[in-house]
Every structure is written in C-alpha cells, then in structure tokens.
Amino acid sequence: MKQVSTEILVIGGGAAGLSAAAEAASAGAKVLIVESDLRLGGQLIKQTHKFFGSKDEFAGTRGFKIADILLNEIDAFKDSVSVLQNTTVTGFYIEDDTFTAMRGEEEVFQIKTQKTIVATGAQERLIPFPNNDLPGVYGAGAVQTLMNVYGVLPGKRVLMVGAGNIGLIVSYQLMQAGVEVAAVVEAAPRVGGYWVHAAKIRRMGVPILLRHSIKKALGEDIITGAVISELNEKFEHVGPEREIACDLICIAVGLSPTTELLSQAGCKMMYVPQLCGNVAQRDRTMRTSHPDFYTAGDASGIEEASAAMVEGRIAGLSAAAALGYPTEHGKIDEYWGRLESLRMGEAGARICQGIECVLVKGWEGAAHE
Amino acid sequence: MDEKVGPGRRGRDLDLIEEHPILDFQHGERVRFFFDGKEFEGFEGEPISMALHANGVRIYRETAEMHRPRGFFCAIGKCSSCFMIVDGVPNVRTCITPLKAGMKVETQHGKGNVPEMDERRRHS
Numbered sequence: 001m002k003q004v005s006t007e008i009l010v011i012g013g014g015a016a017g018l019s020a021a022a023e024a025a026s027a028g029a030k031v032l033i034v035e036s037d038l039r040l041g042g043q044l045i046k047q048t049h050k051f052f053g054s055k056d057e058f059a060g061t062r063g064f065k066i067a068d069i070l071l072n073e074i075d076a077f078k079d080s081v082s083v084l085q086n087t088t089v090t091g092f093y094i095e096d097d098t099f100t101a102m103r104g105e106e107e108v109f110q111i112k113t114q115k116t117i118v119a120t121g122a123q124e125r126l127i128p129f130p131n132n133d134l135p136g137v138y139g140a141g142a143v144q145t146l147m148n149v150y151g152v153l154p155g156k157r158v159l160m161v162g163a164g165n166i167g168l169i170v171s172y173q174l175m176q177a178g179v180e181v182a183a184v185v186e187a188a189p190r191v192g193g194y195w196v197h198a199a200k201i202r203r204m205g206v207p208i209l210l211r212h213s214i215k216k217a218l219g220e221d222i223i224t225g226a227v228i229s230e231l232n233e234k235f236e237h238v239g240p241e242r243e244i245a246c247d248l249i250c251i252a253v254g255l256s257p258t259t260e261l262l263s264q265a266g267c268k269m270m271y272v273p274q275l276c277g278n279v280a281q282r283d284r285t286m287r288t289s290h291p292d293f294y295t296a297g298d299a300s301g302i303e304e305a306s307a308a309m310v311e312g313r314i315a316g317l318s319a320a321a322a323l324g325y326p327t328e329h330g331k332i333d334e335y336w337g338r339l340e341s342l343r344m345g346e347a348g349a350r351i352c353q354g355i356e357c358v359l360v361k362g363w364e365g366a367a368h369e
Numbered sequence: 370m371d372e373k374v375g376p377g378r379r380g381r382d383l384d385l386i387e388e389h390p391i392l393d394f395q396h397g398e399r400v401r402f403f404f405d406g407k408e409f410e411g412f413e414g415e416p417i418s419m420a421l422h423a424n425g426v427r428i429y430r431e432t433a434e435m436h437r438p439r440g441f442f443c444a445i446g447k448c449s450s451c452f453m454i455v456d457g458v459p460n461v462r463t464c465i466t467p468l469k470a471g472m473k474v475e476t477q478h479g480k481g482n483v484p485e486m487d488e489r490r491r492h493s
Contacts, residue, residue, distance in 0.1 A: 036445070038414070086467070135428050137442070139448075142441060142444035146441075151394035152384060152423045153423075154422075178386060221427075221428060222427045
C-alpha cells in the first residue's frame with residue numbers, strides 16, 4: 001500500500017489546523033495537512049458575520065476572510081507545508097503506529113508521522129423527535145454550506161431549533177439568502193447567544209419562542225412542517241400545539257467534539273459537559289497523554305473559532321519544539337494570555353471550568369493512573 | 370457566470386441564490402450529469418449533493434431495514450446520511466465528492482453492494 005510520511009501531520013484544515021500548520025512550519029517543521037472537505041478553511045469559509053473576540057484573532061473581520069488570511073499564511077510556507085484535500089484520515093493503528101487515509105472514496109493509503117495534531121473539529125448534535133430523520137431536517141452547519149459556500153437555496157421557509165449563537169447567526173444568514181424564517185424555538189428560558197445577534201433577527205420580525213421546542217416534524221418523505229409547543233421546567237411539552245408550515249427544519253442545538261482518532265491512539269479521554277463531550281486530557285502545550293498526539297480547536301472542546309486558532313498555534317508550536325525546532329521562549333505563555341482574554345465573560349467562565357477538568361500539569365504519574 | 374439555462378438545455382433553472390448582500394458566488398463550469406437516469410445540470414467540482422439539492426432532489430437514499438428516506442444532513446462527510454451510488458460505487462459521501470461531467474448518480478436502496486468485490490471474494 002502507498003505510504004506517505006511527514007514530520008507533523010495535521011488532521012483537519014479548519015481554524016485550528018491551519019493555525020497549527022502555519023505555526024509549526026514557521027518554526028521549520030515539515031507539515032502535512034489532511035482535509036476531508038474539498039476546500040480548506042473548515043467552518044470559517046461558511047461564516048459571513050464579523051467575528052467578536054480580540055484584534056489578535058481578527059475581531060471585526062468576516063469569517064470567510066479570516067480563512068483567506070490563514071490560507072495566505074500557509075501559502076508562504078509552500079516548501080514545507082503540503083495539503084491533501086478530499087482526503088479523510090480513517091483510522092490510527094496503534095500497533096503499527098500508522099494512519100490509514102482515503103482520498104476520495106477509492107484511493108486508500110497510509111501515513112507515517114512523528115507528531116500528530118488532531119484538529120478534526122466537531123459534528124452537529126440532533127435532538128430526538130418523531131421524523132427527525134426525514135430529508136429537510138438539516139444541521140445548521142450544513143445549511144451554511146449550502147447557502148454560504150455553494151450559493152444553493154436550502155429551502156423556502158425554515159423553523160430554526162436553538163437560539164444559541166449558531167441558531168441566531170444562521171437565522172440571519174438565511175434571511176440574507178432570501179429564505180423566510182418562520183420562528184426560532186429555544187428550550188431554555190433565555191436566549192443563549194449574544195444579544196446583538198438576537199436583536200438583529202427580532203428587528204426583522206422573527207419570533208424567538210423561549211421555553212418552546214419542536215414536538216414532531218411533519219411529512220411523508222420530505223419535511224412539510226413542524227409541530228411546536230411550550231415546555232415546562234422539566235423540558236416536557238405542555239403548552240398547546242402549534243403547526244408551522246416549513247420545508248426546512250434547521251437544527252442548531254450544539255456540537256460534539258470529533259475525537260475518534262484520539263481514542264484510537266489511546267489518549268486519555270474525559271467527558272466534560274462544559275466542553276460538550278468526550279475530549280482528550282492535555283497539558284499546557286496541548287499535548288495529550290500520548291507523547292506524539294496534540295489536540296486543538298473544537299476537537300478539544302467546543303468553543304469559538306478565535307480560541308481554536310490560538311489552540312492551534314499552541315499545538316503547532318509545541319509539536320515543532322518537541323521535534324527539536326527552535327521556538328521563541330515564552331510564546332506559549334503569550335498564547336495562553338490570549339486564550340484567557342478570549343475566555344472572559346459568562347460563556348468563557350464555563351469553558352474555563354471545563355478546561356480546568358482536562359488540563360494536567362505534567363504526564364509523569366498521570367500516565368499510569 | 371451563466372445562471373440561466375441556454376437554448377436546447379433543460380428548461381428548469383437551479384435553486385440558486387441570485388443576489389446576496391455579502392457573498393459573490395464563483396461557480397465552476399456548468400455540466401450535465403445523471404440522477405436515476407434523468408439528465409441534470411450542476412457545477413463541476415462542487416459536491417454532488419449540492420448539485421442535487423439545487424435541482425430540487427431531497428431524497429438521496431433509503432435505509433436498509435425501515436426503508437426510511439434519507440437526505441442531506443451534516444454536509445461535512447461525518448454523518449452518512451447522504452450516501453449514494455456514484456458511477457457504480459455505493460456509500461459515496463455525496464456532500465464531499467466533487468461532481469464531474471457525465472457522472473451517474475443513483476438513489477441508494479439499502480446497504481449497497483460492490484459487485485466486483487463480491488466476485489473477487491468468490492474467486493479467492
């Protein structure tokens with residue numbers, strides 16, 4: 001079987017992976033980025049809104065422009081960074097210390113590497129309700145891919161499930177694309193996302209129904225509507241049913257970290273609700289319990305893209321340093337400073353609690369727990 | 370960018386966003402492909418599932434046991450919902466497989482089988 005080798009393998013070419021690759025390459029390391037999608041940039045290329053956060057992470061710039069900035073940065077290291085798009089890393093075989101990968105659906109090969117940065121991102125969560133499997137129930141990220149990357153109309157009239165930042169932002173983007181938003185339902189008693197995003201869609205007349213959720217989807221083969229109702233404190237449907245005519249139900253109820261490869265490598269995993277799922281324990285260099293595996297971005301805990309970029313920088317820098325490439329002293333502390341400033345505020349406090357659970361000081365002793 | 374269907378082509382246009390306040394869509398070459406034997410048009414190099422969606426196709430496969438329709442869901446190659454038969458190969462993740470001119474895309478019923486592979490197993 002064909003085998004490719006590299007010094008640092010970066011799995012996932014999104015916000016975290018591109019930052020990791022740029023950082024590792026700037027230290028002098030040879031990097032291979034493997035991306036399952038047809039384009040690099042991950043979720044950034046679907047984001048049309050201007051980012052919050054800090055200037056260091058391009059606050060005020062639209063997401064897809066940030067992707068361009070990172071791609072330009074990578075371009076400067078053409079000699080040391082290679083990229084495989086439309087290529088999925090399908091597994092890690094610990095006994096052979098080898099990855100298997102698939103380019104397209106047919107071409108299978110192996111990858112050998114000294115260090116690996118797992119920046120595989122996240123996947124959409126789904127909530128249970130009858131007919132949630134019918135075509136027309138789409139994840140929020142998928143809706144963004146259709147309309148913001150490929151310019152395809154995702155539907156005519158949508159029910160948005162979830163009023164976190166993603167639900168609110170995607171509702172606004174749907175309206176920009178010419179899709180009618182019937183309503184946003186949110187199970188919690190308050191809006192989860194930033195107030196400015198909620199205000200924007202309220203100004204355009206979209207009702208945000210708090211303590212409401214979808215009870216069932218309607219349709220034989222494809223979605224023709226949804227039944228919603230009010231919830232009580234125990235999140236049980238209690239209020240009168242209301243039927244909403246729609247051909248699209250957009251699910252924005254959160255994401256789960258994509259961590260299978262880390263588990264396959266035997267990295268110590270932990271379920272951390274604040275980070276939205278099972279994530280790898282890591283030290284301040286983003287190294288996991290496996291000495292050659294690093295984690296960054298949503299794969300290490302669901303957070304905003306700004307933080308993913310900084311975590312990617314830390315992982316890239318550390319992996320290069322571990323290979324003996326000279327890196328600037330104190331850089332990791334500087335990046336941690338940036339993370340701390342990004343994690344100020346209410347949502348950040350929750351993230352910090354989660355990080356505290358998975359962050360280890362060192363691996364001696366911990367490795368044999 | 371040629372958005373309209375030219376003379377002698379399919380009469381129905383694609384469900385595309387024509388005007389957008391922020392984005393300017395750059396599409397590839399518009400090519401013909403086949404969905405369940407019918408001729409469709411889509412943009413070369415863009416994922417198959419996007420082309421199908423723009424042609425109004427919502428059902429991409431049918432599950433093996435419950436015979437439930439499945440379509441688009443995650444669009445990042447992670448959920449298996451959009452598996453279809455492409456040029457005879459089953460279980461193709463159509464959300465991350467680029468469209469090519471003349472491609473034969475089929476609704477997948479059940480798990481899908483690989484005839485050549487079954488044949489090879491029988492001989493080995």
